[in-house]
Amino acid sequence: MKVRRLTSRYLGPRSLAASGSLLLLASCATNAPQDTWQPKGPNAKMIDDLQQPVFAVAGIIGIIVAACVGFAIWRYKDRGQPIPEQTHGKPALEVSLTVIPALILAVVGVFTFRAIFDLARTDDTQLVINVTGQQWWWEYDYPVQNEWGITQPIISSGQLVLPIGTKVLLRETSRDVIHSYWIPALNGKRDAVPGRVHTLRLQADAPGIYAGQCTEFCGLSHANMRMEAVALSDADFAKWVANQQAAYQAPAEGTLAKEGESVFLNQCVRCHQVSGLKRADGSLAIAAPDENVWSGAAPNLTKLMTRNTFAGAMFNLLRDACRDDVWRAESAAFGEKYLGGVDESCLNVNDLRAWLRNAPEVKPMYANPALLTDTNGKYRGMPNLGLSESDIDKLVAYLLTLK
Amino acid sequence: MAIIERPTPVLDIPALPAAPPAITPSRTFGALKRPVASTGWKSWLFTVDHKKIGLMYGATALFFFIVGGLEAVLIRLQLAAPEGKVLNADLYNQMFTMHATTMVFLFVMPMAAGFANYFIPLQIGARDVAFPRINAFGFWCFLGGGIVINLAWFLGGAADGGWFMYAPNSGPVFSPSNGIDFWALGLQIAGIASLTGAINLIVTVLNMRAPGMSLMKMPVFTWLVTVVQFLLLFAIPVITVALFLLTFQRSFGAQFFDVAAGADPLLWQHLFWIFGHPEVYVLILPSFGIVSEVLPVFSRKPLFGYPFVVFSGAAIGFVGWGVWAHHMFASGLGPVSVAVFSVATMAIAVPTGVKIINWTLTMWGGKLVFSTAMKFAVGLILLFTIGGLSGVTHSVAPSDTQQTDTYYIVAHFHYVLFGGSVFGLFAGFYYWWPKMFGKLLNERLGSLNFWFMVIGMNLTFGPMHILGLQGQPRRMYQWTEARAGEGFFNIAFWNLVASIGSLVLTLGILFFLINIVVTARSKVRAPLDPWNARSLEWMTSNPPKEHNFDSIPKVEHLDEFFHRKYEEDPVTHTMRGVATAEQVLAELERNADPHIHMPSPSYWPLVLAVGLPVIALGVIYSTMVAIVGGFIVLYAIYGWALEPATAVASDFDTPSTNGHAVSTTHG
Amino acid sequence: MAETTTHDAHVSSTGLSNVKLGMWLFLGSECLLFGGLISTYMLYRGRVSDGPTPEQIYDIPFTSVSSFVLLMSSLTMVLAVSAAQKKDDRGVNLWLTTTALLGATFVGGQVYEFTAFYNEGLGFSTSLFGSSFYTLTGFHGVHVTVGIIMLLALVAINKRSSVPGSKSETVEMIGLYWHFVDIVWIIIFTLVYLIPV
Amino acid sequence: MTTETIEGTHLETEQEHGMSTRGYIVVALILAAITALEVSTYYVDFGPLFLPSLIVMMVVKFVMVVSFFMHLRFDNKIFSWLFYSGLLLAVGVYVAALSTFHFFLR
Numbered sequence A: 001m002k003v004r005r006l007t008s009r010y011l012g013p014r015s016l017a018a019s020g021s022l023l024l025l026a027s028c029a030t031n032a033p034q035d036t037w038q039p040k041g042p043n044a045k046m047i048d049d050l051q052q053p054v055f056a057v058a059g060i061i062g063i064i065v066a067a068c069v070g071f072a073i074w075r076y077k078d079r080g081q082p083i084p085e086q087t088h089g090k091p092a093l094e095v096s097l098t099v100i101p102a103l104i105l106a107v108v109g110v111f112t113f114r115a116i117f118d119l120a121r122t123d124d125t126q127l128v129i130n131v132t133g134q135q136w137w138w139e140y141d142y143p144v145q146n147e148w149g150i151t152q153p154i155i156s157s158g159q160l161v162l163p164i165g166t167k168v169l170l171r172e173t174s175r176d177v178i179h180s181y182w183i184p185a186l187n188g189k190r191d192a193v194p195g196r197v198h199t200l201r202l203q204a205d206a207p208g209i210y211a212g213q214c215t216e217f218c219g220l221s222h223a224n225m226r227m228e229a230v231a232l233s234d235a236d237f238a239k240w241v242a243n244q245q246a247a248y249q250a251p252a253e254g255t256l257a258k259e260g261e262s263v264f265l266n267q268c269v270r271c272h273q274v275s276g277l278k279r280a281d282g283s284l285a286i287a288a289p290d291e292n293v294w295s296g297a298a299p300n301l302t303k304l305m306t307r308n309t310f311a312g313a314m315f316n317l318l319r320d321a322c323r324d325d326v327w328r329a330e331s332a333a334f335g336e337k338y339l340g341g342v343d344e345s346c347l348n349v350n351d352l353r354a355w356l357r358n359a360p361e362v363k364p365m366y367a368n369p370a371l372l373t374d375t376n377g378k379y380r381g382m383p384n385l386g387l388s389e390s391d392i393d394k395l396v397a398y399l400l401t402l403k
Numbered sequence B: 001m002a003i004i005e006r007p008t009p010v011l012d013i014p015a016l017p018a019a020p021p022a023i024t025p026s027r028t029f030g031a032l033k034r035p036v037a038s039t040g041w042k043s044w045l046f047t048v049d050h051k052k053i054g055l056m057y058g059a060t061a062l063f064f065f066i067v068g069g070l071e072a073v074l075i076r077l078q079l080a081a082p083e084g085k086v087l088n089a090d091l092y093n094q095m096f097t098m099h100a101t102t103m104v105f106l107f108v109m110p111m112a113a114g115f116a117n118y119f120i121p122l123q124i125g126a127r128d129v130a131f132p133r134i135n136a137f138g139f140w141c142f143l144g145g146g147i148v149i150n151l152a153w154f155l156g157g158a159a160d161g162g163w164f165m166y167a168p169n170s171g172p173v174f175s176p177s178n179g180i181d182f183w184a185l186g187l188q189i190a191g192i193a194s195l196t197g198a199i200n201l202i203v204t205v206l207n208m209r210a211p212g213m214s215l216m217k218m219p220v221f222t223w224l225v226t227v228v229q230f231l232l233l234f235a236i237p238v239i240t241v242a243l244f245l246l247t248f249q250r251s252f253g254a255q256f257f258d259v260a261a262g263a264d265p266l267l268w269q270h271l272f273w274i275f276g277h278p279e280v281y282v283l284i285l286p287s288f289g290i291v292s293e294v295l296p297v298f299s300r301k302p303l304f305g306y307p308f309v310v311f312s313g314a315a316i317g318f319v320g321w322g323v324w325a326h327h328m329f330a331s332g333l334g335p336v337s338v339a340v341f342s343v344a345t346m347a348i349a350v351p352t353g354v355k356i357i358n359w360t361l362t363m364w365g366g367k368l369v370f371s372t373a374m375k376f377a378v379g380l381i382l383l384f385t386i387g388g389l390s391g392v393t394h395s396v397a398p399s400d401t402q403q404t405d406t407y408y409i410v411a412h413f414h415y416v417l418f419g420g421s422v423f424g425l426f427a428g429f430y431y432w433w434p435k436m437f438g439k440l441l442n443e444r445l446g447s448l449n450f451w452f453m454v455i456g457m458n459l460t461f462g463p464m465h466i467l468g469l470q471g472q473p474r475r476m477y478q479w480t481e482a483r484a485g486e487g488f489f490n491i492a493f494w495n496l497v498a499s500i501g502s503l504v505l506t507l508g509i510l511f512f513l514i515n516i517v518v519t520a521r522s523k524v525r526a527p528l529d530p531w532n533a534r535s536l537e538w539m540t541s542n543p544p545k546e547h548n549f550d551s552i553p554k555v556e557h558l559d560e561f562f563h564r565k566y567e568e569d570p571v572t573h574t575m576r577g578v579a580t581a582e583q584v585l586a587e588l589e590r591n592a593d594p595h596i597h598m599p600s601p602s603y604w605p606l607v608l609a610v611g612l613p614v615i616a617l618g619v620i621y622s623t624m625v626a627i628v629g630g631f632i633v634l635y636a637i638y639g640w641a642l643e644p645a646t647a648v649a650s651d652f653d654t655p656s657t658n659g660h661a662v663s664t665t666h667g
Numbered sequence C: 001m002a003e004t005t006t007h008d009a010h011v012s013s014t015g016l017s018n019v020k021l022g023m024w025l026f027l028g029s030e031c032l033l034f035g036g037l038i039s040t041y042m043l044y045r046g047r048v049s050d051g052p053t054p055e056q057i058y059d060i061p062f063t064s065v066s067s068f069v070l071l072m073s074s075l076t077m078v079l080a081v082s083a084a085q086k087k088d089d090r091g092v093n094l095w096l097t098t099t100a101l102l103g104a105t106f107v108g109g110q111v112y113e114f115t116a117f118y119n120e121g122l123g124f125s126t127s128l129f130g131s132s133f134y135t136l137t138g139f140h141g142v143h144v145t146v147g148i149i150m151l152l153a154l155v156a157i158n159k160r161s162s163v164p165g166s167k168s169e170t171v172e173m174i175g176l177y178w179h180f181v182d183i184v185w186i187i188i189f190t191l192v193y194l195i196p197v
Numbered sequence D: 001m002t003t004e005t006i007e008g009t010h011l012e013t014e015q016e017h018g019m020s021t022r023g024y025i026v027v028a029l030i031l032a033a034i035t036a037l038e039v040s041t042y043y044v045d046f047g048p049l050f051l052p053s054l055i056v057m058m059v060v061k062f063v064m065v066v067s068f069f070m071h072l073r074f075d076n077k078i079f080s081w082l083f084y085s086g087l088l089l090a091v092g093v094y095v096a097a098l099s100t101f102h103f104f105l106r
């Protein structure tokens, strides 16, 4: 669990000050990263263009109703006037007051119709990415698309990397329960339903990181199932693609990382795949998460250190300072910073070590053997592996080489 | 008591359990003597009196309101600060599931059922409902269901799948505790209460109206509750199917939601929401009915556009069947379905708008008296409108894909549910309390109650609009500062406000509870007609006699009672009083029916209802127990079927010559 | 459960009997119950991950016969109702018993069918088809069984002439229920058995 | 709506509902015949008419039982309203639900 001191901003005087000078601050402060009113791509923009007038109409109607009720309260309060005439209504008035809302809604309906079908278009897709939800992280799988330089499938997790200005089609599904994919700045949500494939179009205008969150209740760690979409320029995206496909580089003999590799082979490879990793006897190490994890998948760690987050984007791989450096980077510089990945100086060792020490303690997961009878002993999430601190040292050193 | 012999008032009949009963109790198949007590706890356990049953519904529902409210407060405490530590993830998930289940199924629905039970027969000028024993059975089912659902807390953890319990997350693999089993079976049992209640009340309304009371002279509360009963009649079986599928899957290995076997999880969503959407109108329409009673009374004017209100109520009920998939806009239905359901949903704003407009116009030109009941009614107009308008923003499907499963939705439904349903019920409490208990709730405490609730409710749920639009998803046991943002709209601040608001709200409700106690202890009796009311239920004593009316009134007007008290001045068109309530009542008393046969109490509804939770426990734990439960049920049905609704004919005097004297009730 | 009418004199706004209104309301509600079960079956009938498919195990001639039996029980039921209206007590008992026997034949057939299917490898949890088939037809079977119990109970108490309330109405109510169960089977027979996946 | 009938309304259920025993038997025979026809679709190829004819026959049987055996044709219209509103609602709602699964396009 991230350790935060209790004196953080929400209770501190700053929040009171902030609310005091509300409007002033509102204009310059940054809204929450999942703000739904700040579209950063054409799909979200289309939604926003539709919803702004609807909100306005709703607001106006609300004000009218409030004003009428308020006026009646003030004007017709009992001041000793006689009991009024027992009128039973004025049909003409009522019919017209029924027709007006109907007309307003008819107009809204027409625009809604158009937007729904526009948003559902898939025929001009430029890049396809498969997205699979499972408890409690997302897997991204880039199928072979030679025009993007993707010549072998790329499998990643946590952060969705996509080129800007490109009509990207997500093909979503799930391996266990229903999840929902949502990057508010880029588009609305779409549920990832096991046994079905749903599509969602994303397109980002500018390089940057866009925050998102799983929004269908999916069990214990639903709150900790986040995601981030990373938009890169075409050139940077090409670099990213090339790096993801680069061959595995085993750590040099005699290093701590090399020892870590063997711990990894012992402990981790039964669930986690690192492509190109070989056992001591020279055979390829193939993970079999389906024998260990109920959903049948664990994150592919081949290029772990090219991502900024881990464990369903619950934790940062980067220290806060380094992460801010990436998140706050100017559009032009963003790609380079992101592609820099994670190095030792920037690694958020605390959270990573805590994760390796006892994952279920820092992220609620069904890793308690007593609750695994229904799953034939398979874990939901990553179990506590009981590693020694020195094994953890070695593993961290090894994981740092996975770039 | 089966027979009421004038002039003996009911309450004077001595009824110690041992004392000889006033009638010959017929023997019901040798086993048990017919219960006849009319006071003491037995008179409640075995009662078939619609008023007693209504009160029991109300008391139980109020209890569950506090339970659900405490759950809500725990939720808010957990969310007051980032990385909250009050509850862990597992408990939190149980908490919001049970909060919603409790509030929806164990508070609002039964509270409305309580009012319906108590007031529909009174409002239509009947002596009881059509099937009094089934009525009692319904209450015990509701209680049994509520107990079963909550029992899970003590037996390994409550249900944790969210109140709409989406598959496959509700399957045995993903929710290994028994919580969901208890939930499904408990709701099933509570569902029986709603279904039997629906049939009972519809028949009552169709068949047992006082002479002259045509459908279009019925009070609006009765009308809207009747619409609700039709919704229940047709919606309960749908959830019944869904719950059976779930139970079969969890307990007997059926595959309905097993994706590996090819199941489609969307099936559950459809079944749930086909029930679930009509359900939300089940929750709101009784409150609409209550304020449609309260507003005219305190505006001293008839409801503006009565037929419009009635027909729009029916229209809401009807259109409400065609919109369920608006809860599934992000589920991947495909654009055609989404578009159709989106537009259908918008259509529902029209009849609802009719109501808002008519209430406003009822107040317009009136003589408004701001009693607490009236305050709650006016509060409902404003708060419900806010919730309804955010509902319209959801109905625009593309924007809903940004809003769904965020706190913006939570804001919507608490405005309509709390600002709508709950406010309506509170208006009902204050309005009808003197009728039910013969004492007026304290108006000063009522005022505190109202203002704390209004302020608390806006502090709690208002910020949720911001939270949701800032992207805070619902059902998160923790939120993180990393995604809180800064400035005016920051999530941290507004979460804190909402949590503080929930405490203000708690105070408000505490004032209500205090008010009940204060009122119960006060010795001041309410006047016969404290509000200068308009409808038939006020043409009885406070509280009404067991047989409701001494003689069944002949109805000539909508607002019959008002028209017996007032006459229009032909010149000024204002109203002038011609009779007091006491005089009107005395008139009824003068023409009192000589013999009134009321249905007799019975053991069987209770026995039958006890069997069902036993079966439920058996399904979860052991077949033997279920079989025992089955036998209890069979035994009860056997006894019931052979028991006459009223004690056997030989117990009665010669049949009355006055047609109205004989009750038309059935078992 | 037979409802009882207490007195012959009815005050009723519509002029109709409470019990009968209640029964029709209940049947309207049952439409949504069976509708849900039938829809579930329709959605899942072709989804056989394991075990036999509908085509492989349905025995149309057998089911046709038992459907026919159930259909004819509606005739005997209506004859019982008419006998009751004519206050022909012997007729009532005769036709009620016949109806119950025909119903029992149908249920017996269903039990036989279930065992046969089970032996051919279609268990309740074998496939979606299995789960939804047994649930749908099982629910119907339970309804028929409840009907049979009501019929026989009525015959029993009729023999002791202790039917509470109006006898002809009680017979008529059980009749309505019985016919409803029959028409549900009319639908199931066509949609489930005759229309292939 | 408010027919204030006191005595005698109850008799309404006692009276004959326009069908004689013979009538019932005729209805039953027709039902039997339709059933036979239905079953025959299983053996004889009806071509494109197969599905529609089966559905039509099902509906006819249904309506006949409801109208004659359940007396809806002779009874008060309220009963028909209550029952058919449930029935049509069920059909409407479930057909709509199934069509969101593209059930009818398969």
Ligand code: HEA
Binding pocket: A058, A061, A065, A100, A101, A102, A104, A105, B164, B280, B281, B283, B284, B326, B327, B329, B345, B346, B348, B349, B352, B353, B354, B356, B384, B385, B386, B387, B388, B389, B391, B392, B394, B395, B396, B400, B403, B404, B405, B409, B412, B413, B416, B417, B420, B421
């Ligand atoms: C009392 C219960 C109640 C009521 C009455 C309503 C009323 C409405 N609801 Fe609400 N709703 C809920 C309870 C209720 N709802 C609940 C509990 C949920 C969430 C369930 C869950 O997910 O847990 C929900 C969720 C919900 C959703 C799904 C959101 C999502 O999960 O993504 C939608 C989408 O369309 C919706 C729409 C509406 C609409 C259009 C109305 C309309 O009926 C509102 C109509 C009223 C007005 C519009 C105001 C008055 C009208 C006028 C003044 C006239 C003029 C107006 C116009 C021209 C616009 N509701």
Ligand code: HEA
Binding pocket: B065, B066, B068, B069, B070, B072, B073, B075, B076, B096, B097, B099, B100, B101, B103, B104, B108, B161, B162, B163, B164, B410, B414, B417, B418, B421, B422, B460, B473, B474, B475, B476, B477, B502, B505, B506, B507, B509, B510, B513
């Ligand atoms: C009628 C329905 C109803 C009502 C009245 C309420 C009332 C309240 N609700 Fe609820 N709520 C729902 C229906 C309702 N809710 C539903 C359907 C959901 C969705 C669940 C899901 O996602 O599955 C939900 C979810 C929900 C959430 C979101 C949880 C999440 O998504 O993670 C929150 C969060 O703040 C919340 C808060 C509250 C609060 C603070 C109240 C307050 O108004 C409560 C006020 C009441 C009290 C405070 C009780 C007073 C108690 C006392 C006075 C006790 C003192 C006395 C003694 C000890 C004797 N509710």
Ligand code: CUA
Binding pocket: A133, A134, A136, A178, A179, A180, A214, A215, A216, A217, A218, A219, A221, A222, A223, A225
């Ligand atoms: Cu995955 Cu919520």
Ligand SMILES: [Cu+2]
Binding pocket: B276, B277, B280, B323, B324, B326, B327
């Ligand atoms: Cu809805």
